[in-house]
Amino acid sequence: MKRIVYSEWRMPSERYWGLLGILAAVVGLGGLAALHMEHNGHWVTGMSNAVVWGMPHIFAVMLILSASGALNIATIGTVFGKGAYKPLGRLSGLLASALLVGGLLILVLDLGRPDRLLVAITHYNFRSIFAWNIYLYTGFMVIVIAYLWSMADRMGGPFVKPIGIFAMVWRLALTAGTGSIFGFLVARQAFDTAFLAPMFVVMSFAYGLAIMLLVLMFTFDQEGRPLGHKLRGRLMNLLGTFVAGVLFLTVIYYLTKVYGAKNYELVSWVLFDGGIYSFMFWFGWILMGSLVPLGIIYHPVLSQDRNWIVAACALVILGGMASLYVIIIGSQAFPLQMFPGHTIIESGFFDGVNGEAASYWPTIPEVLLGLGGVGVAMLITAVGVRVLQFLPESLADADVLPDDLGHAAPELAGT
């Protein structure tokens, strides 16, 4: 294994500025959408008094989970001493903070009163898991920055591991905390379970790694930096494990729900009668988001093909969006069960008359706001890798894998 050299991203100037231009446009549109929502009020969105969290929250939760998952690679490298992943540590840290900033920005801009951010900072309710999350998020940023320093600075060496361990623990707390935002809502059948916390942890591993792989392949390809097939294969295997993990937990989640007899209706609604939510579940979450990517990852031929790998990663992310759509929006659309054993036949406020679910359709401003957050995350990453030394010069197998493995494939080590 060679010494790893890091350098700035030297993609040709015109292309780089073109990329920045596109990202800036996405961010700009997101900003306009936020202004539009802020100026008119949330009636311009599809959100209502029944479905109070909508598309922006799907994007935000996705980004926040991925932030934690992206840092997972750095953890594997430093804490578990898997040398092959070490060179990815810096990129992993950068991505983690960028994704977190993007996600939080969406959450803040979706508030009814984003101008009161200062109120949110000065007034804390310590019983609110939401308020605890504010600490978890700010702490995460600080730790990631310290982590990046320890990995990049000559003096940082001895601190890498302790900071890495701390970052790992913090990261797990953050994801579990995000899951608990939903898990502690006793009022809502679908959420009323501590199960969502571990589920979100495994989801974060999968989505964060998928995003990381896409960014890695894109940045390396644009500049012709070598990315060893073995290393890529390892990362894909890891992704496969995480995706399978999410699938497994999904099955357990719905099984445990169906065991409680009172939740039978909820489960059968999600699985069969939920319309768009059933479609999102089966087609988005299970088929396109889990089974197809698993098929690609473990397919002997497809798993070697760059385009198929990109497709698998993209599907994992889109499938993740679908699963969050079911978890977050579906659970609000399903009527609150206030009167067991009764059917509501009339209501002045849509209390699930005859069991009918609340309707929700995202509007364009909501989607643009969400994409804007993604744009911010990508913009930070693009600028970061350009001006600082985040990317290793080479991830050729011979350079990063332990010698016995590296030698086995000298032809791939095209340094």
Next chain:
Amino acid sequence: MKHQEAPLDPSLGSPPDPTLNAGPDQSRRAFLGIAAGATAAVVAPAFVLQAQAVGNPRAERVSDAHRWGLLVDTNRCVDGCRACVDACDQENGLDLQRKQPDQSEAEWDTQKAVWLRKVKLQDNLTGRVSNLPMMCQHCEHPPCVDVCPTGASFKRADGIVMVDRHTCIGCRYCMMACPYKARSFIHEVVEDQLTRVPRGKGCVESCNLCVSRRDQGLDSTACADACTALGHRAILFGDLKDPASAISQALRTMPSRQIREDLDLNTGVRYAGV
């Protein structure tokens, strides 16, 4: 302004004074705050503000000698009657809400604020139909207050749960947490409102048991008055802590229940006959 307002103490038109909030919850919150020592730097300003507010005797402290509540007798609630809903809308200026020009009727119906609504339900086994008004149940252990990140959702010492419109940031977590769908988010710019019930785009609101009447020492809510005026007498308002109050006596003699009693929220609104 569309209808007459009761004469008011000027201080009552403004959002709730923080001193009203100085119940046991607040002190526990303060304690936890101190316990979380590492966070003190960020939190300190909030405590300073609070300490100043406590030193300002603008309103009489809300006392926990009372706990306000409602008892709804569903047997008396009339199918098709919406007197309580209309009275609530007028009392709180909700009838001043206007659909936005480009908004569809269907959207408006799901996005406008509703503090009190009528629900009609049928027993799946017996087919018996009941009518009842639903509103914030003024839980003793309110999930909305637990989850609110800024403490804008709060419970007064007299049991009334409400939102401080100065600190609500519009995150809507409380709406996710409420088991009764009692809360509304203000989705549009508020053009017309009553001084006693300040409302504003981007905040959450819900039934506050006509809190401005409480602070003037009046002994009823708009919904209960309207129902009584029609002779239905399905809604009884009163002090749950006063054993001599009509509501306490009725609760002693009549079988009643909380909606979703399984959640152990000890609601201040009770229902009989359902």
